[in-house]
Amino acid sequence: MAHFGLDERIMLPNRRNDILTVGELLVDMISTDYDADHESFQYQKFFGGSPSNIALNARKLGVRTLVAASVGEDGFGKFLIDRLRNAGIGTDCVQAVDVSTSLVVVNKSQSTPIPIFYRGADYHLGYNAQLEEALFNSNIVHFSCWPISKVPARHTIERVVESAKKHGAIIGFDPNYHPMIWQRGEDGVAYVKSMIAKADIVKPSEDDAERLFGQDTPARQIEKFLKLGAKLVILTLGKDGAIVSNGKETISFGTRATEVVDTTGAGDAFWSGFYAAVVKGYTIRESLSLGFAVSAYKLRFTGAIVDLPELEAIKDMYGLQEEWI
């Protein structure tokens, strides 16, 4: 298994698919007006779900992606599947179940939005032959806290992680723990920690770290993730950039954002840029830089999904051939 030396390239075997995201594929219903708590009359429907956004972005950046997810047998499920197809992403691993497609209602807010969650089809994701086949043929597997927050999807992720380890795939995990999506009456924090132990790469925000470990300095938070077993920890600090450590080397990244129009999906943009770069043979350090460049590019536009160019175009745009940090 890769040890994520910052100036090394990860040698990936020759497989049919680069990145497989497993988890939420859902509709975001976002208010057209800014409001504090869902006073809005008008809402607009968007493709959503963090891992699905990552797959869509990474595909645009020029790598091969697959989405494993569960949607309802309804108009919203059809809308999401159509969007994946139009982006050239295979949908063999999208399962249709007899439960409404999951929905998140979001108030557009100048402070922190308060989403209302409608968990439906998403957490009914099962482990089946199509998912296993996709796993065997993928080099990177990615998921967030959504599918592990409820059974039966949690059991599916447990089998996904087991299979991914057996087949030498890199496991990326977004420890975006929030009690609001967690199964009631259960200690989500302990479970998320057990999952960090199994992951290769984690990208917590400072808020994520605080919800998991309490308040502490960035350096000490990173230590806690490493101690649990994560091999590469990317702690994002909002406008202050990020700190990354593999336990031996630690580097800081300033933000590359020059213009911030909308922060929605900036984290997903990072993941997709970082993964795409790893797949394309850049070093970890270069891949991190490219991830932050893609994120900065996304920040200039509204919405979680923006019209990304190929990774190399963004690399040129941010002058990344000369200077890598």
Place this chain on the structure above:
Amino acid sequence: MAHFGLDERIMLPNRRNDILTVGELLVDMISTDYDADHESFQYQKFFGGSPSNIALNARKLGVRTLVAASVGEDGFGKFLIDRLRNAGIGTDCVQAVDVSTSLVVVNKSQSTPIPIFYRGADYHLGYNAQLEEALFNSNIVHFSCWPISKVPARHTIERVVESAKKHGAIIGFDPNYHPMIWQRGEDGVAYVKSMIAKADIVKPSEDDAERLFGQDTPARQIEKFLKLGAKLVILTLGKDGAIVSNGKETISFGTRATEVVDTTGAGDAFWSGFYAAVVKGYTIRESLSLGFAVSAYKLRFTGAIVDLPELEAIKDMYGLQEEWI
């Protein structure tokens, strides 16, 4: 207990409240464009839930109403409670629970819309002291198939029906059975029939009757409801009006609608007009006529909730002083 003679008035005891509706209070998210299956981009948020619409309408028609329902501790729940308050309806029986406020996404359609149901807070309605007090002080209790379609709300309705019978309240039940809202793997039809047996007044549509009993003539469908134990059966036939029977007398009503702009909420408008008239001392026959007049009035406007005048104004508008059928 009243036997619903068509030319009789129901003598109601002197109680603090006229109509208590128990059940769904939720947000309807309706597409702004006509579409076949949720292709729409834009949606608008409305106050919804059939019994809650009935309470709001009946209040406008000039009688006292209360709503017993369960909403989430979120912006949508707050929006619904505010709407009730603004209409002058007490909200002591609206329970707030740690589950998202129920939501129905509806595509505006020229044929039959295909709603997507997000059942959340609504079916967590519990039987508590406030609900019992409201029951003891109400003359009419109304509910639909929603709360009986899932536990724990079903158990609450069972206690409501028991208490209502003990206290001599009239029980109105909308047998709007649909497998899509029913708890999976359970025979909803059998349960709905057991509830019809306990109700005084039921208002099935022809589609409801068919889902419960299979296809048959209107006269024979009415017989089946009466045989189960309902005392007054109002079978609606869309543009062909309605047939009403108490087992001894049967009458037909032609539609009073002259202009049909939007059929949404026409049934709820009927219920509210009928109940308001019963409360105001009209005979059953007169109350039915007034119900159909209120429904015809509603059909002229868009939306489930329209700005109804007092019942007497609608009575005059439709010339109901001379001719009662």
